[in-house]
Amino acid sequence: MTHLNAIMTDTNVSTRSKGSHLTIDDRVKISVLKELEYSNRMIAQYIGVA
Numbered sequence: 382m383t384h385l386n387a388i389m390t391d392t393n394v395s396t397r398s399k400g401s402h403l404t405i406d407d408r409v410k411i412s413v414l415k416e417l418e419y420s421n422r423m424i425a426q427y428i429g430v431a
Contacts, residue, residue: 403430 403411407428414424425431 403428 407430410428411424414427
């Protein structure tokens, strides 16, 4: 979890509107978290998507 806290600076996931596209920042976070072998479910939770 310490890696995740260092990567995720904006944890306010409630601002994402339904149907919005992933930002470049979101895509970079996903890429880094996948390299750290986080599950898709955990990544989605922190980014605020289903």
